[in-house]
Amino acid sequence: MSTVLKKTRSLEDTKLHYCPGCSHGIVHRLVCEVIDEMEMREQTVGIAPVGCSVFLDAYFDFDIIQAAHGRAPAVATGVKRALPENLVFTYQGDGDLASIGMSEMVHAAARGERITIIFINNTNYGMTGGQMAPTTLEQQVTTTTPAGRDTRLAGFPIQVPELLSSLPGAVYLSRVSAHNPKNINKAKKSIRKAFQAQMDGLGFSLVEILSTCPTNWRMNPVQSIQWLEENMMEIYPLGELKSVEGVS
Amino acid sequence: MSRVLMKGNDAIGAGAIAANCRYYYGYPITPQNEIGEYMSSEMPKAGGVFIQAESEVAAINMVYGTSATGARVMTSSSGPGISLKMEGISYIAAAELPCVIVNIMRGGPGLGNIAPSQSDYFQATKGGGHGDYRLIVLAPSSVQEIYDFTRQAFYLADKYRIPAIILGDGFLGQMMEVVELADSAKDDEYARIPEKPWAITGCKGREKNIVNTLLIEPDTLEKHNWKLKDKYQQIAENEKRADLYRVDDAEILVAAFGISARISKEAVDMARDEGIKVGLIRPITLWPFPDHVFKNLDSVKGILTVEMNTGQMIEDVRLSVEGKIPVEFYGRTGGNLPDSTAIFEEIKRMGGM
Known part of the structure; x- marks a missing residue:
């Protein structure tokens, strides 16, 4: 009898604190599967953000540093420069990355830091109860846009990989989604490419993952998948925004 | 070397x-x-x-x-x-x-x-x-x-x-x-x-x-x-670390750190030349504050804290002496240096001269 599926080594065998229907659990597993397949668990350093995924150290069985809100790319820079042979990645949500941490992200990319950002876009601040994020869609209702996001007052959603794509230091930028099996498989391949680009010394890589947040979207998990498909994918088109020569 | x-x-x-x-x-x-x-x-x-x-x-x-x-x-x-x-x-x-x-x-x-x-x-x-x-x-x-x-x-x-x-x-x-x-x-x-x-x-x-x-x-x-x-x-x-200068028989002490202490040292020497029994305590560790050197100062009648601010370390000096010795202040701010002759005048005033 052959083994067709086994426990993901890098993932801790524990209960997740995430809400039902949230994408974090899926993405955690994808990241860990890729690390296992690359046989990098013992050379990996993950940087946890502030937000729902602040408890990464409880779920990943490798070295973890928890960073201040938005600062993970700077912390990752400090780690990678000291440990250039290690796989160093940050795992950040949209508020952490694209609002308070915008500067650290852009400049890590500009320097071409050999780090990878796993970016969870669920269009709101999940941990604090569903406030508007930089990625909140036009007219989307959140606890701080109760009448829907009015772009005249609260601005427009930010497309992160597009924003970074002009920087030569960024070598691999993609947007994937974790809402169905087909896209989950694509997401895993993209994470693998991003990590490989880092280990090949090519430069900065980022994978944005469209994610569901049923609790704060006030939906059930099935409705949230539908909402993601019908609303998010138009503003956040999937695909490889940038993949320089040598990325494989 | x-x-x-x-x-x-x-x-x-x-x-x-x-x-x-x-x-x-x-x-x-x-x-x-x-x-x-x-x-x-x-x-x-x-x-x-x-x-x-x-x-x-x-x-x-x-x-x-x-x-x-x-x-x-x-x-x-x-x-x-x-x-x-x-x-x-x-x-x-x-x-x-x-x-x-x-x-x-x-x-x-x-x-x-x-x-x-x-x-x-x-x-x-x-x-x-x-x-x-x-x-x-x-x-x-x-x-x-x-x-x-x-x-x-x-x-x-x-x-x-x-x-x-x-x-x-x-x-x-x-x-x-x-x-x-x-x-x-x-x-x-x-x-x-x-x-x-x-x-x-x-x-x-x-x-x-x-x-x-x-x-x-x-x-x-x-x-x-x-x-x-x-x-x-x-x-x-x-x-805790502090540098003590001419404190043994001192009746007046100057407390200062960093560059202020260096200037104060000159003022202490000027005052000593005039026969005033004055010494200098220079905290080296500002935290932990060397409060021990401010204890058992039985012969000391007053302490002058000199800083390039409007009075910050003076609070730690006061905590250290626990109300037993009056602590006064001389400071300059805005990028100005405390002048050694001005500190000397303060020492003289405290010495009743």
């Missing part, structure tokens, strides 16, 4: 490299720009890393990351930049990571000016960022001490797993003096980096290591806070 003429800011860089610091992250701000410039040329020669960070905030978080790997790392700035670093410093203190932070103080508050000052005493010694923590604070008063204290700061930071601050000012940073450099061939306890089994290096051959400052359960965080407190208590017991 070699002797070289060196600028204070350069001596910080030289001291750090001599202490086997191989990572420096900084952002330009006057009057400490020579530190970053020195590191940009000297770090690569030593096989180290220099990054001009996009902000003070990024620089201190790079320090956090590198410190977590166990390597020796430093950042430097001046008042406004140190304020920006305070979030990161709180995290580093909470995570019990060692590093060295240099503040070459300038005039404040706000943008203030680029002239020398000692107005960040409270910020350095009382925590500075959010939460309940302390930092080791060393106050040099010469370029030689800048070099020596920088080396010692790395040793102390590693010994106690705590950030250490070198608190200088624009005068010290900009002035040139002869410095005796450490002999790199000699076994040097300040250059020796201890084993760091807690470091983040990848979990090869061991359980995973975690650097985390989120302790969500109240009992867990309380336990951590008391553990930090115990460590600070231990540092206070072991590491």
Whole structure:
């Protein structure tokens, strides 16, 4: 009898604190599967953000540093420069990355830091109860846009990989989604490419993952998948925004 | 041992490299720009890393990351930049990571000016960022001490797993003096980096290591806070330092740190020439504050605290004497120096002359 599926080594065998229907659990597993397949668990350093995924150290069985809100790319820079042979990645949500941490992200990319950002876009601040994020869609209702996001007052959603794509230091930028099996498989391949680009010394890589947040979207998990498909994918088109020569 | 003429800011860089610091992250701000410039040329020669960070905030978080790997790392700035670093410093203190932070103080508050000052005493010694923590604070008063204290700061930071601050000012940073450099061939306890089994290096051959400052359960965080407190208590017991000058028969004492102490020393000598029994206490560790040297001063009738601010260290001097001796203040701010003759006049007034 052959083994067709086994426990993901890098993932801790524990209960997740995430809400039902949230994408974090899926993405955690994808990241860990890729690390296992690359046989990098013992050379990996993950940087946890502030937000729902602040408890990464409880779920990943490798070295973890928890960073201040938005600062993970700077912390990752400090780690990678000291440990250039290690796989160093940050795992950040949209508020952490694209609002308070915008500067650290852009400049890590500009320097071409050999780090990878796993970016969870669920269009709101999940941990604090569903406030508007930089990625909140036009007219989307959140606890701080109760009448829907009015772009005249609260601005427009930010497309992160597009924003970074002009920087030569960024070598691999993609947007994937974790809402169905087909896209989950694509997401895993993209994470693998991003990590490989880092280990090949090519430069900065980022994978944005469209994610569901049923609790704060006030939906059930099935409705949230539908909402993601019908609303998010138009503003956040999937695909490889940038993949320089040598990325494989 | 070699002797070289060196600028204070350069001596910080030289001291750090001599202490086997191989990572420096900084952002330009006057009057400490020579530190970053020195590191940009000297770090690569030593096989180290220099990054001009996009902000003070990024620089201190790079320090956090590198410190977590166990390597020796430093950042430097001046008042406004140190304020920006305070979030990161709180995290580093909470995570019990060692590093060295240099503040070459300038005039404040706000943008203030680029002239020398000692107005960040409270910020350095009382925590500075959010939460309940302390930092080791060393106050040099010469370029030689800048070099020596920088080396010692790395040793102390590693010994106690705590950030250490070198608190200088624009005068010290900009002035040139002869410095005796450490002999790199000699076994040097300040250059020796201890084993760091807690470091983040990848979990090869061991359980995973975690650097985390989120302790969500109240009992867990309380336990951590008391553990930090115990460590600070231990540092206070072991590491208080002060320099005493002509204090044995003194009836008046001047208390001053850094460049103010150097100027005050001249005033003490002038007063001694006039027959006034006056001495100088110069705290070297501003935290832990050397309160022990302010005890049992039975012959002392008054203490004059001299600072380049409107009165900050004076609060620690008053706490130390516990109301037993009157403590007065003389200060200059805005980038102005306390003049030795003005301090001399204050001493004379206190001596009833």
